Amino acid sequence: MDVCNFCGIQLEVDSVFSAKHSMLNSSAINFINEKLELNLPGGCTKCIRKEALRAHEIGSREDDIKSKEFLWKRSWLPMTSSGISSN
Numbered sequence: 001m002d003v004c005n006f007c008g009i010q011l012e013v014d015s016v017f018s019a020k021h022s023m024l025n026s027s028a029i030n031f032i033n034e035k036l037e038l039n040l041p042g043g044c045t046k047c048i049r050k051e052a053l054r055a056h057e058i059g060s061r062e063d064d065i066k067s068k069e070f071l072w073k074r075s076w077l078p079m080t081s082s083g084i085s086s087n
């Protein structure tokens with residue numbers, strides 16, 4: 001089982017449950033660092049979720065294409081309530 005180097009959470013491979021965590025790829029990390037002027041070395045969808053959301057907010061306000069590219073694919077972010085159902 002993979003573990004996040006940064007927060008230590010266990011990363012789950014694809015499962016039927018939506019509450020899985022995975023490492024963010026480097027373009028996502030770069031995007032976050034750029035938008036928030038941070039210098040994060042990396043992280044998973046748990047430990048930098050807040051940053052990712054904030055970066056996305058900024059990006060979408062700027063109508064940044066990268067923001068959409070980066071986060072629309074990532075259904076783990078509750079951008080819209082329709083993506084995740086708790087049924």
Ligand SMILES: [Zn+2]
Binds near residue numbers: 004007046047
């Ligand atoms: Zn993590």
